[in-house]
Amino acid sequence: MRNARTKNIIFLLLWNILLITLVLLIQGKSFGQYYNPPTTWSSLLKNWSVNLNGGRTSFFGDVSVYDHEFEEKMRKDGSWGWGVEIGRKFTPVISLSVQFMMGQLAGSNSKSHFTSDIQEVSFNGSLDLLNMLIPGNDAGLHPYVKAGFGQFNFNSRLIYNDPDTPDLTAESKSPELIGLIGGGAYYYISNSFDINMELLGRRMSNDRIDGTNNSKHNDYYSYFSIGITFKINNVPRDTRYYKRMGMKSPLIRRR
Template identity: 25%
Template structure:
């Protein structure tokens, strides 16, 4: 009994120590080390593992009534073994298992065969089994380490054993089997695997072995086959490159979560980069607009922008030259030849019908007026007029546009824009009757006043 308690205490201590080793750490940051994208092929994982384990063997099991077995008082003995496993899916793998040890019990109730209180000891020389392992879950949703995999296993095996029965009847001899018995058995188990490092797991399991015979304990009585259990703790090691994760510890759901968070981080980084880029472009645009504004500012309103104005803050209405400086008032003498040039320009001035577009035939005479303005620094007033055809507003706008068109042309030829005034009068100042075509033709005009 004391030996039994000592063994149970040892197993409990192992469980406590193991629990401290596989304590989970919160996943504070997204970890993509050894990350495998969802739905990747088997070549991205470590699928082969080997393991060693040790524990307690006993005829006591969690199935059925132990009082109906051939020996009612089970003993605990040491067992040990190893295995090699191949994982095909995160939830399914095959395992080739090996186990050795002893199974014993006392207090026989096989009345008529041996006396009550007798005992047995079965030495399990070897056992080999092929089992299917089913991983029920992979608990590491928010944790990158310390995952837990509960599992179930079932399979078939073959074993060789020798049994010794000690009869409690006075004078009765100890009975041993002749040679090694060989029988089939069915292992059914459950357990937990704890990931304590990359490719290293602690394996805690419990397995019931259903022997396909009734002579495992040396007594063949009743109709129930013998069985025994094995509670163990062990270490499992993944084979292959340490850069690959272990398939049995792979959580597809967590992988999809990691993929989502990773893509979200990348997308957010792209958005932030675009925002920074747009902000930089906006600052550049504002600086450009500010520089452009400087090129168009005319603070004193003299028609010369500040950038080129050598005489800033000239009084309003002051006539200035191209540098923005006040013009000296020269004595202006308009000769008869000058007036002839202007009359000729008026006579040859034509526009497209209903538009302010000057026709090409008008350009030579306008060029002579432009040279006159440049050479003698004359001032010129342009007054646009129309007949009464159309609305008053339309005629006013058309007369102003035509006068401005003539001014624009003369300025392009070198004339000083500050010395040219363009005004539109519409149909308000006719010089002939609008009732006749000839009169309306005379009223459609741009008058040049040279001074």
């Protein structure tokens, strides 16, 4: 009697072990195919983005008045610009990008006013502050800080209020160095789109973009922009994608 009971227990244990093994094999096959590693090309395209932006430029230098009054500076002592930025998010915190920006600077004082056409190319890095402080959050609004460096060209014209004083022109003979620092915030709309607002200051290595050279400090300008970001290859894949990658099991349901 005891031997028969022992045999039944051993049989049940072996049967359960066999069932568990079969379940694990089926799950391993199905989910292993579902999580098939992406191709190199797909990985390279992941997390890239293109941002289109436009906004207000503000100049700070000899030919400017409202340097300490933000509202008046934006309304009376500035001009417009636009830009295109291509970037990639390497981690939830760190992103790198290349930006092309062009537009116009403008300024005035009691004796003269000037305008300047500018073209700028810069390489920038940004830190997502929310993801850095609270990893794994699901917030929609993310503040960030940003810094970089680049080169720019300008073509300026200084016009005096006195009609008897001839106008002055100044332009860059070659691309000049510029440093960028600032920050902003982006708002998550979907897996494909974000919108952002950003303010970056640009420090130049000269004091003649406004056509004058009367100060001990170099000129600088800011760019306050609003943009929309298209995130490339960032839409979650459905079952058909993984089937093309080699998945054969019909048991995996679509997201």
